[in-house]
Amino acid sequence: MEKNRLTTRDKLKTYFETGKYPTQSQFSDLIDLLRLKDDILTNRELVTLANSLEAIENTFIYYYTSEVGDLKLPVVISSKDEEDQMITVEETFGSSERRYLYGSPPYTIRVKEFSEGKLNENEYYFLGYQLNSAYMITRLFGNNLQTIPDGFELGVLNEKKMPIQIFKQNFGKQINVVNTGIKFINNTEIPIRYRIESGNWSDGFKAEDAVTDHYDLWDYLSFYYEADLSGSSQSVNCEIYDVDNDRLVSTTSLLAGQSSSYWGGGQNLREIRNIRIECHYAAGK
Structure with missing residues (x-):
């Protein structure tokens, strides 16, 4: 076999046909084509592999x-x-x-x-x-x-x-965790999820009750909603209440015929320890 020129698979198969006795050289050809566990890829092989991974979008x-x-x-x-x-x-x-x-x-x-x-x-x-x-x-x-x-x-x-x-x-000072309890009530048949952000703290979408563990240096919360109303003729209102003060602090309209994962809810709601979110169909629809 010529130097740096590997034997093809089809050629190797002919060495081991029934009744044939492969020679030392033919076994060497086979071994040269194997990738052993301890083999180190050449720079060319690494580049080729990386390009193939990019191509198939792993x-x-x-x-x-x-x-x-x-x-x-x-x-x-x-x-x-x-x-x-x-x-x-x-x-x-x-x-x-x-x-x-x-x-x-x-x-x-x-x-x-x-x-x-x-x-x-x-x-x-x-x-x-x-x-x-x-x-x-x-x-x-x-x-x-x-x-x-x-x-x-x-x-x-x-x-x-x-x-x-x-x-x-x-931050020049000690930071401590503060907790806000969230009660989530969805009175519609449309799946709705909410997400919360604060300073250096944010969470993923959820559809269940939760307790935040955000930080006292940024004691505020901002809310976002995710829902698909593209097939609905009814809009939905999601209302946020400060439970301790029995006070409505924010209302967000999720519009009929639209789908979004970034409907902005209450923004910068400060120093509230207990929140209730109620989502219901908009009146008059």
Whole structure:
């Protein structure tokens, strides 16, 4: 066999036809075509592989971290057709890293054996990630704030990519968690979900009661709704009440014939500890 020229598959098969005795050289041809476990891909092979992954649009996680030191955030990715895969998010020195995922969506993403780095007083880690291209889920952790527990579920990924970012922030003071209880009542037949944002804290969409764990430095909440009314002739009003003061603080109209995951609800509702959301068909429809 000529140097750097591999024998074709069809040619190899002829060496092992019934009644034939392959020679040492022919066995060498076969071995040269095998990819062994410890073989290292050449730069050319790596580029070819990367280009093929881009071409078939494999799902991937890409992460960016800045000055996080020894922090390590292992995330476990589970899919229905492959064994679990683990990717460790760690210091990238201001660049980004991409990791392709095995299997097919949906992927369930959870944290495993998280290890913090070192933080100075009043420093916290900011964690942001996107399971949906429309919004980011964010949290602070470290120092007096609860760390991310082993097994904590980041959520379910159905899209082609999931960005994760982690960096340090110093706010000049200690930050504490404050809680607001949310009671959600949907009096319509239309599936409706809500989502909450605050400073350095945001959550995903849900349709059940919840309790926030946002921060006292930004003690306000903003609400968004997701619903498909494209097949409905009736609009829906979602009203937010301050339960402790029995006060209506916001009304959002979800319009008939439209579908959205970004209907803005109450914005910057400050220092409310108990909220009730009631969604019902608009009057006169």
